[in-house]
Amino acid sequence: MTENKERKYSLIEKLLFPSVRVNASKLTKALVDKTIVITGASYGIGESLTLQLASTGAYLILVARTKDKLEALKAEVASRGGKAVVFAADLRNEKEIDSFIQFLLHQNKIDYFINNAGKSIRRSLLASLDRYHDFARTMAINYEAPVKLALSLLPKLSQSQGHIINISSLSVLMAPAPYWAAYQASKTAFDQWFRCAMPEIHTMQVHTTSIYLPLVKTRMISPTKIYDRMPAMNPEHVARIICHCMLTKRQVCKPWWSFLGELASVVFSKTSRRVLSCRLRTIQKSKGRFLLL
Numbered sequence: 015m016t017e018n019k020e021r022k023y024s025l026i027e028k029l030l031f032p033s034v035r036v037n038a039s040k041l042t043k044a045l046v047d048k049t050i051v052i053t054g055a056s057y058g059i060g061e062s063l064t065l066q067l068a069s070t071g072a073y074l075i076l077v078a079r080t081k082d083k084l085e086a087l088k089a090e091v092a093s094r095g096g097k098a099v100v101f102a103a104d105l106r107n108e109k110e111i112d113s114f115i116q117f118l119l120h121q122n123k124i125d126y127f128i129n130n131a132g133k134s135i136r137r138s139l140l141a142s143l144d145r146y147h148d149f150a151r152t153m154a155i156n157y158e159a160p161v162k163l164a165l166s167l168l169p170k171l172s173q174s175q176g177h178i179i180n181i182s183s184l185s186v187l188m189a190p191a192p193y194w195a196a197y198q199a200s201k202t203a204f205d206q207w208f209r210c211a212m213p214e215i216h217t218m219q220v221h222t223t224s225i226y227l228p229l230v231k232t233r234m235i236s237p238t239k240i241y242d243r244m245p246a247m248n249p250e251h252v253a254r255i256i257c258h259c260m261l262t263k264r265q266v267c268k269p270w271w272s273f274l275g276e277l278a279s280v281v282f283s284k285t286s287r288r289v290l291s292c293r294l295r296t297i298q299k300s301k302g303r304f305l306l307l
């Protein structure tokens with residue numbers, strides 16, 4: 015497996031996404047012999063994180079559906095002197111997630127649970143009328159799977175005074191957006207669950223971090239063509255942020271400018287709803303796709 019060279023940022027991207035440095039020897043010192051579970055390790059952010067952790071001496075447990083990708087990643091980790099074990103599973107499938115949990119419970123210890131596996135769908139309601147499964151599937155991977163994994167791992171994480179890191183989306187902190195109902199509802203559901211559970215998790219001596227990400231250049235956003243021209247982070251950059259959070263144990267991590275969006279979402283909520291409805295009506299009219307009730 016060859017590691018792609020990190021994409022260079024445009025000027026605006028440099029401003030929006032300031033670089034993060036992680037001291038490699040500090041990271042190794044902190045993570046050597048730690049057991050780290052990474053869900054969604056086969057592509058994108060999970061893959062970049064795995065490669066970044068490969069030479070720390072941590073024991074990596076990697077899960078995703080694409081077995082070949084996981085096996086190649088495991089070989090790459092080994093070639094960098096690291097240790098990884100892979101588990102191919104569809105975390106939406108009850109039997110498969112249960113056997114993964116059994117596998118985890120048989121480990122000596124678990125120090126980190128990186129909840130990263132996720133599925134995004136951008137689709138209008140008109141195109142979703144016969145696609146209830148989109149909503150069920152996003153809930154299954156973005157909400158139900160991490161709840162089940164977190165509940166099962168908490169006793170082990172508590173024993174090791176471990177750390178749960180949730181890879182969330184900045185969109186959950188912003189005004190709801192049309193076409194994103196399936197994704198945003200499911201990511202918000204887990205974010206809310208995690209925030210509610212946090213005080214109890216802390217009493218179990220387990221650290222928590224929520225990382226709210228803007229756009230990241232991975233295969234997740236590639237079907238949405240308008241994103242090609244929008245500022246986006248590199249997955250390698252996100253991986254460094256996750257490593258930084260592993261070291262600092264900070265509870266919340268979001269871009270420095272997110273407060274502007276959060277504020278605007280509240281102050282201009284009515285205006286933005288009106289503008290969006292108007293825009294959607296124009297688009298639907300132009301496509302001749304009006305649903306008359």
Ligand SMILES: NC(=O)c1ccc[n+]([C@@H]2O[C@H](COP(=O)([O-])OP(=O)(O)OC[C@H]3O[C@@H](n4cnc5c(N)ncnc54)[C@H](OP(=O)(O)O)[C@@H]3O)[C@@H](O)[C@H]2O)c1
Pocket residue numbers: 053054055056057058059060077078079080081083103104105106129130131132133134155181182183184201227228229230231232233234235
């Ligand atoms: N990219 C962005 O703009 C962005 C922005 C904000 C937040 N995020 C969040 O970042 C996380 C990682 O996304 P990414 O951008 O790296 O996307 P990605 O490249 O598509 O990676 C998603 C990972 O999740 C795994 N996965 C998906 N469904 C699964 C299932 N049913 N069972 C097991 N594993 C599954 C995929 O592996 P397999 O296909 O091999 O199963 C893959 O390894 C997600 O939680 C996403 O919501 C991304």
